[in-house]
Amino acid sequence: MLAAIFSRLLRMVVVMFGISVITFLIFFATPSSDPAARIAGKNAAQETIEAVRKDFGLDRPLYVQYGLMMKRLFVTRDLTSFANRGQQIVPAVAAAAPATLSLVSGAAVLWMLGGILTGIAAAAWRGRWPDKLLMGISMMAVAMPVFWVGEMVNLITQNRLHDTWAFAWVPALGYTPFSEDPGLWFRSMVFPWLTLAFLYIGLYGRMLRTGIIETYQEDFIRTARAKGLTGRKVLLKHATRSAIIPIVIMFGMDFGVLVGGAAVLTEVVFGINGVGRLTYQALKVLDLPMIMATVLYASFFVVIANAVVDLLCLLIDPRMRRA
Amino acid sequence: MGAPSEHETTLSPADPSAGEQGWSRRGPWRRVLQGLLASPTAVISAALLALIVAATLLAPVYAKHVAGTDPFRSGLSAKIRIDGKPVPVMQQSTEGLGLGVTPIGPTWGPQYLLGADGQGRDVAARLLYGGQNSLLIAGAATILCLVIAAIVGIAAGYLGGAVDGVLSNLIDMIWAFPVYLLAISLSIVMIGKSYAFGPFEISSGSLIVPILIIGLVYVPYVARPIRGRVLALNQSEFVMAARGLGIRPGRILWRHILPNVSTTLIVFAPMLMALNIVTESSLSFLSVGVQPPNASWGTILQDGQTLLYSRPMVSLAPGLAIMVTVLLLNLFGDVLRDVLDPKSARGR
Numbered sequence: 001m002l003a004a005i006f007s008r009l010l011r012m013v014v015v016m017f018g019i020s021v022i023t024f025l026i027f028f029a030t031p032s033s034d035p036a037a038r039i040a041g042k043n044a045a046q047e048t049i050e051a052v053r054k055d056f057g058l059d060r061p062l063y064v065q066y067g068l069m070m071k072r073l074f075v076t077r078d079l080t081s082f083a084n085r086g087q088q089i090v091p092a093v094a095a096a097a098p099a100t101l102s103l104v105s106g107a108a109v110l111w112m113l114g115g116i117l118t119g120i121a122a123a124a125w126r127g128r129w130p131d132k133l134l135m136g137i138s139m140m141a142v143a144m145p146v147f148w149v150g151e152m153v154n155l156i157t158q159n160r161l162h163d164t165w166a167f168a169w170v171p172a173l174g175y176t177p178f179s180e181d182p183g184l185w186f187r188s189m190v191f192p193w194l195t196l197a198f199l200y201i202g203l204y205g206r207m208l209r210t211g212i213i214e215t216y217q218e219d220f221i222r223t224a225r226a227k228g229l230t231g232r233k234v235l236l237k238h239a240t241r242s243a244i245i246p247i248v249i250m251f252g253m254d255f256g257v258l259v260g261g262a263a264v265l266t267e268v269v270f271g272i273n274g275v276g277r278l279t280y281q282a283l284k285v286l287d288l289p290m291i292m293a294t295v296l297y298a299s300f301f302v303v304i305a306n307a308v309v310d311l312l313c314l315l316i317d318p319r320m321r322r323a
Numbered sequence: 324m325g326a327p328s329e330h331e332t333t334l335s336p337a338d339p340s341a342g343e344q345g346w347s348r349r350g351p352w353r354r355v356l357q358g359l360l361a362s363p364t365a366v367i368s369a370a371l372l373a374l375i376v377a378a379t380l381l382a383p384v385y386a387k388h389v390a391g392t393d394p395f396r397s398g399l400s401a402k403i404r405i406d407g408k409p410v411p412v413m414q415q416s417t418e419g420l421g422l423g424v425t426p427i428g429p430t431w432g433p434q435y436l437l438g439a440d441g442q443g444r445d446v447a448a449r450l451l452y453g454g455q456n457s458l459l460i461a462g463a464a465t466i467l468c469l470v471i472a473a474i475v476g477i478a479a480g481y482l483g484g485a486v487d488g489v490l491s492n493l494i495d496m497i498w499a500f501p502v503y504l505l506a507i508s509l510s511i512v513m514i515g516k517s518y519a520f521g522p523f524e525i526s527s528g529s530l531i532v533p534i535l536i537i538g539l540v541y542v543p544y545v546a547r548p549i550r551g552r553v554l555a556l557n558q559s560e561f562v563m564a565a566r567g568l569g570i571r572p573g574r575i576l577w578r579h580i581l582p583n584v585s586t587t588l589i590v591f592a593p594m595l596m597a598l599n600i601v602t603e604s605s606l607s608f609l610s611v612g613v614q615p616p617n618a619s620w621g622t623i624l625q626d627g628q629t630l631l632y633s634r635p636m637v638s639l640a641p642g643l644a645i646m647v648t649v650l651l652l653n654l655f656g657d658v659l660r661d662v663l664d665p666k667s668a669r670g671r
Contacts (some may be wrong), residue, residue: 018496023508030512038512072554143649148624150640151631159632257501264503265605280609283507290497291511295504302499 004314012307019299024066027292028058039288041084043170052082073293081287089293093275099175100274102185103266104258106193111200112251118201119208119247120240126213134205141202150195150269157191173271191272196263200254204247211243218242249309283287334348358662365658368651375648379458383450389433394448395616413443429636438636441627450640453618457645460534460619461599467538468545468595469588474540475531476549477584481557491550503605509536510611533612536600545591549665552587556580586663593656604645620645 030036036053037044044052053059056060057068072079077090118138122131168185176184215221216239218283224234271277275294282290359365386394413426426439436447479490497505513532555577556562565575600620606612607621608628615622620641627637 015496015499018492019499022496024507026512139650139653140646143646143653145601145642145645147605147608148638148645153639155631155635223607265608279504279507283511283609283611286511291508295508298501298504299499302501306499
């Protein structure tokens with residue numbers, strides 16, 4: 001058990017190292033352009049470019065550049081942006097994280113509840129109209145780009161209907177920290193939560209439904225039935241419980257990816273100042289150090305989330321300890 | 324996974340054209356086709372998809388003969404005739420101070436059927452042209468992804484050892500990047516520059532850049548299951564038998580592994596294509612996908628962003644186009660998976 005935990009943690013560190021190298025290479029070793037000019041931002045003066053070259057050690061070998069970069073990101077944390085003069089990158093990411101976290105965790109609660117209910121209901125009424133209706137909606141949810149759903153939601157809640165009783169309670173787009181005004185925080189997050197959750201309810205619902213239906217062919221379900229258990233008990237206590245494990249694994253992954261900044265589209269559409277929107281704004285001014293920092297932060301978050309999920313699985317399922 | 328694959332064991336005595344020993348090489352594929360034809364969902368979705376492709380291919384005809392505009396040139400000062408009266412495409416704003424202009428809304432006539440965008444260009448014509456690019460990028464990226472994933476997955480699974488170690492770890496690492504962030508990182512260093520690879524030159528703004536990026540980011544998602552499939556096939560009885568008979572590894576790969584992996588690849592194709600369409604639109608929306616003046620469904624959505632409240636049609640139309648296309652691809656993909664792989668109904 002200890003050995004399994006240790007080897008998992010070791011792999012996590014190895015993957016993190018690999019990711020930092022890949023990210024570094026994408027930004028600093030892509031051919032046919034000068035990284036100094038790219039870091040300096042759009043239309044930078046020649047002196048700025050020279051300053052960047054010196055600052056990032058770009059005239060030195062690649063591994064020195066890599067070391068410098070990592071030191072400034074993780075040890076001294078004083079990496080500064082050139083496109084946005086003097087902006088400290090690590091604090092900026094840290095300041096944006098709570099907004100992303102509130103968006104994603106609220107949506108996560110909704111999509112887990114919604115996804116599990118959808119999956120169970122569809123499996124229970126398999127082949128009949130509730131199943132067809134739920135799966136139809138799920139398919140639509142998966143087919144729509146999330147930012148487009150967000151725009152359509154804005155069109156309904158922020159436009160002409162905004163002044164009617166139905167949506168008058170929706171505040172203007174933007175994010176209010178929970179510590180400032182919990183009520184406003186909640187009201188401003190309702191539609192971003194629903195928008196982000198919609199897609200995942202579709203994904204998880206479909207996946208759980210298939211899982212449950214597959215589990216119905218297993219021997220232990222037949223045994224449970226033969227024991228004389230009610231259909232509901234077999235569905236909820238046996239089939240769903242076994243089919244939910246892949247969902248939990250996927251949840252860990254998706255949650256990590258989203259907190260890491262994959263919620264960028266939702267954040268942009270709803271004007272939430274999270275990590276994703278930070279990346280988006282950095283993208284507009286080609287602020288490479290900032291983008292690199294957010295990408296690294298994001299992937300590390302994913303790696304850690306995956307490791308946590310795997311460790312939880314080790315605890316739950318003894319069979320995995322051997323691997 | 325002890326059961327031998329259907330490809331290796333399909334005896335088709337009913338098919339007189341099969342080879343001397345009754346082994347059919349076309350049998351399984353014919354059965355797939357029959358399975359697809361037997362499903363109304365598959366037939367209808369395939370037909371509608373073909374219709375969408377045909378419509379986008381007819382974009383130049385529509386632009387020239389129906390709309391009568393050039394959807395790539397701005398039409399800020401253009402005028403069209405409605406009920407015999409000339410109407411400017413960019414109309415004086417009636418709200419606020421009356422400053423600025425708002426593009427014309429849907430006319431539901433031949434010209435500016437869905438209205439104009441912020442530069443006075445015909446949205447309907449751009450929708451068709453954009454569809455061409457969206458579908459081309461998604462399709463090419465799908466093929467690219469499947470080819471690379473097949474090579475990586477088969478190499479890792481079949482060669483094993485150090486090759487597997489390196490490739491599997493690489494897959495794990497790329498897997499950990501959130502897809503959009505990886506795509507953004509790649510785009511930002513690739514887009515807007517020209518590259519020369521020997522005789523090939525990729526100009527800036529070329530569609531090849533988004534194709535490469537979108538094709539690459541999903542490789543781990545396909546390569547991983549392929550590797551698993553190859554590992555299982557390696558242990559299967561017919562491969563072991565072939566090995567025992569002294570058949571060369573290259574031939575085993577070609578005749579036994581590849582045909583069995585191909586079904587997995589084909590199952591992935593429509594779903595990947597659907598995913599790629601959404602990815603293209605998202606990247607273009609973030610301005611790191613297709614570059615102007617080229618159009619795609621994603622760039623039209625981006626154009627529509629600032630007009631969302633005044634001219635929602637500019638956003639509504641491409642979004643609906645994406646939704647319908649992706650929905651059809653997924654519907655078709657579901658049937659295809661069930662036909663190719665009746666035992667497991669689970670995708671991914």
